Every structure is written in structure tokens, then in C-alpha cells.
Amino acid sequence: xxxxxxxxxxxxxxxxxxxxxxLFASTLGGIGGGGAGLMIVPLLVPIVGVKAVVPLMAVSGLxxxxxxxxxxxxxxxxxxxxxxLLPAIPGAILGASIYSMLSAKALYGVLGAFLVLxxxxxxxxESRRLHLQTRGIAIVGGGYxxxxxxxxxxxxxxxxxxxxxxxxxxxxxxxKAVVHVGTSLVKIGMFGAFEILDIQLALAGFLMGACMAxxxxxxxxxxxxxxxxxxxxxxxxxxxxxxxxxLWRVFV
Numbered sequence: 482x483x484x485x486x487x488x489x490x491x492x493x494x495x496x497x498x499x500x501x502x503x504l505f506a507s508t509l510g511g512i513g514g515g516g517a518g519l520m521i522v523p524l525l526v527p528i529v530g531v532k533a534v535v536p537l538m539a540v541s542g543l544x545x546x547x548x549x550x551x552x553x554x555x556x557x558x559x560x561x562x563x564x565x566l567l568p569a570i571p572g573a574i575l576g577a578s579i580y581s582m583l584s585a586k587a588l589y590g591v592l593g594a595f596l597v598l599x600x601x602x603x604x605x606x607e608s609r610r611l612h613l614q615t616r617g618i619a620i621v622g623g624g625y626x627x628x629x630x631x632x633x634x635x636x637x638x639x640x641x642x643x644x645x646x647x648x649x650x651x652x653x654x655x656x657k658a659v660v661h662v663g664t665s666l667v668k669i670g671m672f673g674a675f676e677i678l679d680i681q682l683a684l685a686g687f688l689m690g691a692c693m694a695x696x697x698x699x700x701x702x703x704x705x706x707x708x709x710x711x712x713x714x715x716x717x718x719x720x721x722x723x724x725x726x727x728l729w730r731v732f733v
Contacts, residue, residue: 511700540686576630
């Protein structure tokens with residue numbers, strides 16, 4: 482059984498390392514629409530314990546994504562974002578409620594396979610001039626909510642769905658940030674209610690989120706100067722890496 486996480490037991494070097502990686506990951510996530518969780522989780526697990534990672538990331542993700550919403554607010558496409566977020570909320574409530582009961586490896590396997598197969602599916606849809614409609618977005622959103630309540634590093638699913646719905650560039654980053662703010666709030670509430678998230682973890686998440694917040698504005702400066710075709714290809718690379726990383730977790 483894991484020992485409770487104590488912030489006072491984290492060394493200064495660990496604080497500095499986590500803060501630096503968090504800022505870099507937040508900037509990369511702001512450019513690529515995903516990847517922050519995938520980069521930070523391996524660093525956090527030996528420090529806070531595997532069960533504490535998702536609650537901690539919910540707090541830090543709330544702060545970092547609020548900063549992205551503010552940074553990219555002029556590029557917001559609310560209709561598509563809300564079509565994904567609204568069904569994701571009850572899904573996240575369900576996922577957080579059964580957090581300790583589900584097999585993480587099985588979920589990682591399904592999610593990783595989806596992301597790896599997504600790019601050829603999207604290319605096919607693009608060749609036929611097809612986009613995800615509201616019903617399809619909502620179905621994926623509901624399933625994503627359940628996954629997000631249990632796993633970290635699932636942001637590539639949001640990026641893939643919004644890209645398939647036609648959002649590109651800054652609009653995609655803004656939409657993804659809105660989804661994460663909503664699901665993070667739900668997870669924080671549920672983890673707090675089930676006493677999985679305590680004041681020590683919440684404070685650690687707040688500190689990490691504060692380190693991540695400036696990354697949104699660095700990312701905005703880069704994204705608004707990138708060619709949309711280049712940015713879309715970068716998003717696809719992030720999605721593919723995310724899928725392969727999740728599949729790798731099935732075997733380790």
C-alpha cells in the first residue's frame with residue numbers, strides 16, 4: 482500500500498526539475514494540443530505515487546488550461562467545444578467514481594489503439610471531405626470523460642476529435658483547453674469527495690500548475706505565427722506519439 486504523499490518530503494531539486502519540465506510540457510501542449518501529461522507522469526510517479534498522479538494532474542491541469550483559455554480566447558469556437566464537453570462531464574463523474582476499480586492497462590490499450598489508428602482514419606475522412614458532426618463529437622466526448630476520470634495523458638483524444646470536427650490552429654488549442662477546464666473541475670470535486678485528493682496533493686498541483694501557466698502565452702506566440710498545415714501535421718505527430726506511449730504502458 483502506498484504511503485500518503487507529503488509535500489515536505491519533496492526535495493528542492495525535485496521541485497526545480499518538476500517545475501522546469503512542467504513549463505516545457507505546457508508550452509509543447511499549447512502548441513501541439515497534447516503531450517503535457519505524457520511527459521510529466523513518468524517524473525511524478527516515483528515522487529507522489531501512481532494513485533496520486535491523476536488527482537494531482539487534475540489540479541495542475543485546471544490552472545494551466547485556464548491560462549490557455551485566456552491566452553487563446555479570441556480564437557474560441559464554443560459550439561464544437563461544448564458539444565464535446567457537455568457529455569464528457571457525466572462521463573468524468575462516472576470515471577472518477579470508479580477510479581480505483583478499473584484496470585488502467587486495459588484502458589490504456591484501447592485508448593492507445595484508437596489514437597494510433599486515428600491518423601489514417603482522419604486522412605480518409607479528409608479525402609472524402611468528411612468532418613465529425615455534433616452527434617459523433619458528443620459520443621466521443623462521453624467516452625473520453627470516463628477515460629479522463631481514470632487516466633492521465635488522454636488529451637490527444639480531445640485534439641484528435643476536435644481536429645476531426647474541423648478545428649485547426651489556435652481554435653483547436655482554445656477548444657481543447659475549454660474541455661480540460663470542465664473535466665478538471667469535475668475530477669477535483671469527485672477526488673475531493675472520495676478523499677483521494679487531500680490538501681498536500683492539491684497544493685502540489687497548484688504549484689505545478691503555476692509553473693505551467695506561462696507556457697500558454699509562449700505557445701500562443703508560436704502557434705499564431707505557424708502555418709496551419711505545419712501545425713496540423715505537428716498535431717498528428719503528437720497524437721501518434723501519445724497513442725504509442727499509451728500502448729507502451731500496457732506492457733510495462
